[in-house]
Amino acid sequence: MVTVVTHPLVQHKLTLMRDERTGVKEFRELAGEVSLLLAYEAMRDLDLAQERLRTPIVEDDFPVLSGKKLALVAILRAGLVMTEAIVDLVPAAKVGHIGLYRDPQTLAPVAYYNKLPADIADRRVFVTDPMLATGGSASAAIRSLKDAGAQGGNITLMCILTAPEGIAVIERDHPDVRIVTAAVDSHLNDHGYIVPGLGDAGDRIYGTK
Ligand code: PRP
Ligand code: URA
DSSP: OEEEOOOHHHHHHHHHHHOTTOOHHHHHHHHHHHHHHHHHHHTTTOOEEEEEEEOSSOEEEEEEEOSSOEEEEEEETTTHHHHHHHTTTSTTOEEEEEEEEEOTTTOOEEEEEEEOOTTGGGSEEEEEOSEESSSHHHHHHHHHHHHTTOOGGGEEEEEEEEOHHHHHHHHHHOTTOEEEEEEEOSEEOTTSOEESOOSOHHHHHHTOO
């Protein structure tokens, strides 16, 4: 299932990210802000339980988060800026990292790092990567989460921008995983970049090229 967050704040900030004139500092800040707004939607179905406490006025029952604990998993390197923003919202979440880069010739994901919470199987998992292009990186990351015991139904893939080709790959490889994104763009170009897109997310976040 794909959820596109059409909120005007998200769409406006995404447009600023697309603008080639947007510099590194502003791009990084916008990526964090859009990530928070995506998290608001992605976490809409978290379980609540009632807890009894006293306000300064009365004693009553009030909602608190309950159910499965959370994990945020960043696909390095660009996903890092997303988890760093979201963890402020859910400070009790554990944070995992999966290092993958796309081979520039084959576009196939190359794995170089994997560090996940030991109890990942028992957690709701929010995987972050700004870009879902061919879907190779995200599919491989979700595969390693499942190999570590995470259930597909407990995994949400959060991407700022997606391409139809990448969504099709995730729906084929991991039909049980939900995708939350700010937009589904038109297509991929011959180099595997999203069109119209926003360019190379990692390079724009970290000022490399
Ligand atoms: C980018 C992006 C995704 C991947 C998406 O990472 O952050 O991880 O490409 O492409 P895909 O869907 O075709 O796999 P990149 O390989 O540029 O690495 P980086 O984050 O280290 O810059
Ligand atoms: N990775 C990016 O950073 N941007 C794209 O458009 C495709 C893959």
